[in-house]
Amino acid sequence: MNSTFDPLVGQVLDGRYEIVAKVARGGMATVYRARDKRLSRVVAVKVMRSDLGEDDEFAAKFDREARSAAVLSHPSVVSIFDQGSSQGKPYIVMEFIEGETLRRVISRDAPLPPDRALELFEQVAAALAAAHEAGVVHRDIKPENVMLTRRGQVKVADFGLARQVGSPQMTATGILVGTASYLPPELVTHARPDGRSDVYSAGVVLFELLTGKKPHTGENNYQIAYRHVNVDIERPSERLAEIGHSADWDIPDYLDTLVLAATRRDPRARIPDGRELLGAVRRARHELARTGGHDNPTLAAALLPESPAEDETEALRPGAERPRPVSAASPPTEVIHRDQWQPARRKPRTAPAPTAQPVSPRPAATALQPRSQRTPVFPHLHISDDPVHRRRRIVALVLLVLLVAGAAGVGSWWWLDGRFTTVPAMSTLNETVAREAASANALKVVRAEAYSETVPAGVVISTDPAAGERLFRGAEVTVVLSKGPERYPMPTVAGLSLDEATTALTDGRLAVGKVTEAFSETVAAGVVLSASQEEGTQLKPGTPVDLSVSKGREPIRVPDHVGGRADKAAKELKELGFEVKVEEENSADMEAGRVIRQDPRDGTAHRGDTVTIVRSLGPVLVTVPDVWMKSTDEATKLLEDLDLKVKLERSSNFPIPLNIANGTDPGAGAEIPVGTTVTLFVA
Template sequence: MNSTFDPLVGQVLDDRYEIVAKVARGGMATVYRARDLRLARVVAVKVMRSDLGEDDEFAAKFDREARSAAVLSHPNVVSIFDQGSSHGQPYIVMEFIEGLTLRRVISSEAPLAPARALELFEQIAAALAAAHEAGVVHRDIKPENVILTDRGQVKVADFGLARQVGSPQMTATGVLVGTASYLPPELVTHARPDGRSDVYSAGVVLFEMLTGKKPHTGENNYQIAYRHVNVDIEKPSERLRELGKGNERPIPDYLDTLVLAATRRDPRARIADGQELLAAVRKVRGEMARNSSGDNPELAASLLPDSPSEGLTERLRPATRPRPVSGPTPETVIVSRSEWGVADASAQTPIPPPEPVAPRTATSQSPTSQRTPVFPPLHISHDPVHQRRRGVIAVLLVVLLTIGAGFGSWWWMSGRYTTVPAVAGMNETKAREAASANALRVETRDEYSETVPVGVVIDTDPRSGERLVRDSQFTLIMSLGPERYPAPQLVGLTREEAEQAITDGHLSLGEVTEDWSEDQPAGTVLSASEEEGAQLKPDTAIDLTVSKGREPIRIPDLTDATTAAATEELKGLGFEVTVKEENSTTVAKGDVIRQDPADGTAYRGDTVTIVSSLGPVMVTIPGVWGKGTDDARKLLEDLDLKVEIRNDSGFGLPLNLAKSTDPAEGTQVAVGSTVTLIIV
């Protein structure tokens, strides 16, 4: 994290802790790497955010973290060294750990091999055992709070939610405390946390190490928390089979059972605390060392705590059958409601037994007419027994009619309906089981999702909770995972071809810029902002750089420049340079007489010829003493020298003989130079 503009960097807290750099920032504090000036060691300093310093609840929570962790002294727990306050900001000084979080390990390595996962998890369990023995519950066990040092040692950190058992809650009722993906069910329902809460969170961490996935997911924290309360965590081996990795990391049955024993939803049926968890982990590691691949059902069974009996519904007793009536005295028979489909053995309904049937006796016939009646005559007995029987039958008929009418009304109004189950976050197999349990059939439809993993239900159509007629069909919307398309090969295509490839690939054309290219013709794509094959979201914009062809370069006029400077400048522009030499009486030696081309433009790699001056041609003045004037003049003029005559005779009569030259004999002069011939 960049700490350039952090105001605390460079400061010294309480004349002792020099803040060196920012390491991380959390919801209520920032962690810095600091130097303890008194003990000359590197420490980590956790400073509460300045905007929370006035909040007594946060200050108390911050103070509780220091006090809770300070009572622990264990190699797998980050040590607390000091506590203080500087300029109204409380801070905690703790051990500085060089390493990486378990989250980084899971992200890069998961699913971990069972032996590797247990090696790390045993140290987490050891830290919890020490904390629970000291009466401290962490309450926020998650991979981000577990650090793996450079030496391979595990350290449990961040007791920001920790509290000692029996201390008051620091949050208002109804607030979820902790990280939803690792939250024990009892904390969602507002029970007080204890060692079993940490065991549950640790079991979730072990599940994630073994599978690379969290056991419960959802669109928000409350959906995840709901699943922790209502849905059992599956075996890690089952999740690996769903992910198609069951053969890569085979998980023995006793390791599956360890995860289930730590993550039972009922805390009374869960491993009780860190000490029991550590003992169970060591049993599992010992068995795995002896037999790394085989199952051990006996060990697996021993890892499960005994199921609790408190609060559980008793098994229903078989219903008592009505006894046959042996005499005329009525007897009440008790029949349990289970015979009527009511799952409550404590509620019982008295049902009167059948009335005894009296023997049928002959009665006197009433007079009949000579015409045969349409209906046979009714013989209604007025015997009290018969009257009582008729009353019972009438009541039963009324009851049956009422029940029938009520059942029909219930069936028509609501009984024939069922509800769409809440299956978001489940895999298809479990979603189909839930649909079958609700008397519904399903079909599937695939959609892309940025948040829901592949093969998991995103939503349903109709939505969960809506009523449908039984045996109706609803749609599971299954996740295809994030919608991604590979970036096409674009470099080397023409601009038109590249635009078509981008459109066909469900992507979009971004900014197009042009640049010179020495080897690609104009209109050819030189580069793209996304590498070929990169997985991109739909309509991702891809920027292109397109060739303008070869870059024309202006040729500078370098006449009269030195040959060396001209050559360097032309080569710097990308030209090839050819140098020729000539004598010149007007251009100094080493300077450029002329160039070809003299001006205009050319391309990199083209040749520019420059003519370098060798200076004038030099000749040596010959000796002329004693020669006649004409002969001496001719000798000098034959060397392309100009001759001037000067008479230096001391005699009255000139002799017309050469005496000397100026410059003197043997001197090197340029062709065309003027030489004075002295005669006597």
Template sequence: MNSTYDPLVGQVLDERYEIVAKVARGGMATVYRARDLRLSRVVAVKVMRSDLGEDDEFAAKFDREARSAAVLSHPNVVSIFDQGSSQAQPYIVMEFIEGETLRRVISREAPLPPEHALDIFEQVAAALAAAHEAGVVHRDIKPENVMITDRGQIKVADFGLARQVGSPQMTATGVLVGTASYLPPELVTHSRPDGRSDVYSAGVVLFEMLTGKKPHTGENNYQIAYRHVNVDIEKPSERLAELGLAADWPIPDYVDALVLGCVARDPRARISDGRELLNAVRRARLELARGGGRDNPGLAAALLPDSPVDDDTAPVYPRTADRPRPAVSGRTPETVVVRRGGQWRASSTSPVATSPSETPVPPPAVHPVSPSSPTTRHPRSHRTPVFPQLQISHDPVHRRRRTVLLLALIVLLTAGLGFGSWWVTSGRFTTVPPMSAMNENTAREAAEANALKIATTSAYSETVDKGQVIGTDPDTGERVLRGSTLTVTISLGKERYPMPDVVGKTLDEAKTALTDGRMAVGEVKEAYDEDEPVGQVLKASEEAGAQLKKGTAIDLTVSKGPEPIRFPDLVGAKTNDAKKQLTGLGFAVKVTEEHSADVEKGRVIRQDPKSGTGKRGDSVSLVSSLGPEMVEIPEVRMKSTADAKKALEDLDLKVTVVQDSDFPIPLDLASGTDPAAGTSVAVGSTVTLYVV
């Protein structure tokens, strides 16, 4: 973002934070890259907009962001360093992230393969687990608030809407807080946010990573919010099938179940918080690594939380009419519970059926007794027992004994009821102890101390040392039945594999070796090589035997054979220069010599080959000139003309006969030559023969 006209650029806040450049601008604040002059480090400074500084609600949100995030110390949460105010503008100093947002990754690469999406999502879940354990709800999880550093680490940012669980609700009724595409249904209707709200938003983010599309769309935020409240989010695999991408990015059933467990419209049917979400993601990633993307219905069922059962009022059964009662006069109406329309209701009228389907409850039986009846015994007082056949002594000693026995019975019953209640509600349960960073033996001891059994499984971890506990299922702090089995995941350490030796193999062989060795093929380059054949691997970016992470991209350099070299045409050049030039190009030079009447001595008469291309080491033949061949003109004086001419022609000389006498009678004798006898001339030269 251009920061040329921003008045804060170049200023120093509180004589410590020098504003360097504007990074981003949001609805509440602007984020700058700054330099901490005291600690000499690069930081991000979030400054509230000047027009919002006097708004108490925005100032409270801004302050809450700093306080909420400051209580968190986790590698997947953007760290808060400082907070202050400069010229009535509040600011927050936080960790500066070199990287990009998840939104850019989704826009550029989605739909993402399930293993890549879960790799990112696990770190988001880890951040939410840390926040929820600290009592902080983020309330605005979306791709724009998930940062990816240049090293691939995930950082959750922007706690501007976060608040402590149980803090007063600051948003007026009817105002949507958060981003509509990721807004949980319960926040649209009536509920206060909790960990399940963040889980819902995170599930929408995972859906978008897997499909490249948001689950609900609309013309405005209220249409989108309405769909979140009234329409279930479909499985990611179904959305990919609608887009025609199911074959390209197959999604196993347990990944679908993970998403549905996050985005259930009823919060009670949703994964409860970040810690449970993190455990579910890790189980899905482990199965994805083991099963290679095959469905696992058992795990899919385990990742879906149980659906809540709505239990209406329990049926109340009316008293039966044949219950023994003392004699009474008259009829007293009693409460009748009638089931109508699936619900029980009470009526204090006389028991008359209100409809043919309703059966009236008969009144208590009344047995009038005549006063003259010999069997009738009227009570003498309110203490007279109803059953006169029981003879109870009223002796004080007996009464005290009965009182003691009654008290003892009450104490025993109370203790029994208390113990039973304790056993039913708490006694039969125990709590999963914290086991992180324990070794297996220590974890077993901790489990036995809490009346639990252990089943171990293993997984690779980049952060937990080999042999130590990564996590448990159920998670730390959860209530479980005594004697139940606790699944403990033991770290296998960092997942590393040896780099295969691919130098000297063909390209296809090298690719197979890398794939079998759990590596990936990176960039393939070609280079000329004088010794290795075309297609053979010359070099790899990693040494053979090096321990590397799974999926490390290996760059390869492959031979494309000897480099072709063009033959220069050096005919007529000096032989020494020609030989030097050809040798410098890598050719083997062979020089022969011969006489030439046309080519100067020491220059190239012929070259083979003198055009086209070759390779280093090829042979080139040069014929170097010795100059013309010389002969000495013989003495032919006083020889006959024919003999003299023959003697000269035998030396490959050309002869011109000239009559050089005024004597009237020709003698046919040679008188001399030009050049004269004894002179050296080139073969083929013309010699004048004088005759008389």
């Protein structure tokens, strides 16, 4: 439904329920999809129409819906979470159902095969059984109020007309309460609703599932209601034949009877409540699964309750006066309730007292005569030959024969069938309802638990024996309840050795996945560095967890930079992760700025290790001294003291050597490396 122009969309009710979109609109309220900001979940919020907010009767109905449904806790009933009022508009917060209504299923798929129809209808009956046992009558059972989730689970919703049994009638005389197509005839005529009213409406729904048509139609609600009061609902098989539906299945006689037993116009001849309806549905479903849809007249007869006495139905005939309160002169109707579907028993009629016959005087001599061979053995037992008495004796004899035959039949029934029962369908039920279903079938429950990925916790997964199996009454049936999805927390494995981590995972119902290795500067070799799952994450059993294991510190090759530029060597070593220590010294063989030595010079090391390089400052320089006019020996000594090499060279043609220095090459004051050869000129 388009919610663009709805003023409530986007608002937050009571600071908690954020209205997201409009879902549906009904006669007295609008349903929205909303987000519960406190619990972070999607909910459905039903808000009463603003024009009805001041109507006390509608407000009472609205309040009664929340209170009636809130007392119910059943998988097939939409749960009520909260109620309140915001801006003068009462609202109800309930479970949000993702799915479709049963009306849409009927419109799209009906007529449904009997097994599919009973599968859906059994859950409706289970919801009614829970409601009736809680003392709640729905009063508006119809396909629009039955939801089907995406998982196929049926949810009965909209207890807007529901009331507690025994509460006052909320509507005035002549007002139709509920939907006319599903309205029980007693609500049109005179009676207050009870469990039998819901059974009638449910029976109409079953009729529609099986035929795709409503049993009664008309131009308006009152014509439809008139037909409910005055016209019996026909068998679904007859309706299918009338509409000429070429189905691949037949509706068995007991399924026809189930519909008739639920939709009898006289409520006293109808299935009395949801629990009995649920039992009948399960018997029919079991028989359908067992025989594949063949007729079973015995079961059909057992499903149909007895009709009430003719005088008891007089008040419900069309045109009859509505029953008045019983006066003192009117004897009260005696009703005996039984576990099976039987109406009120008839009162036994009292036979009229026999008329006294005149006794003719017997001659006195007769009494003195001796007994003949025909004299009765019991002389005081008088057997009358009166025709009336003779007929009574015949009737008594017939009754005795019937009683003996009935006892024999009951004995045979008990031995062949009566001592057996069947396992009811308990899947999707919670434990309480499952136990009630087993108890209704005279079975004992043995509780078991198992994990399930699809069935919510606390709901029955399966039974052993399976549904439909035949057992002795009082036998045990194992009910397997879901513990929810099986999950295990991810243990802490970082910092453990690979063996320890493997043990931790397998002990925790998990598995070791792919193991990879990586270098680590801080974690010793063989120790787990990380895992593919975070610690504490809930995982399915057997989930593989990948592990990364340390290989220890990464070895790095040390490059040889001897003879290379010292600044470049230091940069490259630092980029590899080494700590670089630079020392300097003079070298006569290595020019300044180049690497004289490196430690270590080759091999491998680890990040953070120190590599020392010695940078050349070049050779040691000395200044050539001034040796002019010094003796040859003195000049030579001055030069050699400076670690210079001296080469003598005569610079004069004077015939007599004077041994006096007159210069050097390089000249005085020149900066030259130690060890350099200096030419000393002497005269």
